[in-house]
Amino acid sequence: DTEVTQTPKHLVMGMTNKKSLKCEQHMGHRAMYWYKQKAKKPPELMFVYSYEKLSINESVPSRFSPECPNSSLLNLHLHALQPEDSALYLCASSQVSTGNYEQYFGPGTRLTVT
């Protein structure tokens, strides 16, 4: 199984809502990532978890709150988002986070903030 799954596929939320994005992998990978991707742009790294511990936070605003409940699951909690946060949110995983293993990407959640 080389699949990373993400739910939901699409999400529309208001600026006062609280929602969560979910990501799951069963490849035994110990590194998981959240990326944000705007149209016609490359993915931008947000967070890296290594062995369920947050190892990189790319100065992401606190309205985005990541959580790694176990080695297979990664959540991104959203609160008080802005319209400019509308984007495709991609989850990825790799064997470990030493940088020399390919990252497997999920299909993404397309988020629209109204």
Next chain:
Amino acid sequence: GQNIDQPTEMTATEGAIVQINCTYQTSGFNGLFWYQQHAGEAPTFLSYNVLDGLEEKGRFSSFLSRSKGYSYLLLKELQMKDSASYLCAVNYNQGGKLIFGQGTELSVKP
């Protein structure tokens, strides 16, 4: 800075060969990846280079010159389904963090 440069767009003909170049800053280099991304889909891994030379995988090959800070992705026998964005990404020894280029939008015409 850690700028990754690649052409914005390329067009090629079905059955032909196309080379997509990528240049990067060499300081701290720890490996280079190529990903393919079709519109509206997730990036998929194509190749990884950390040593100089050519890595061949079917119709796709990737080349690296560490001293020149240069890589290319070579696509042979182009097919219409190869129309996609091709992303060059470099690891700079920062715990799994990849720096992506802007992507090259390849259009394959009949």
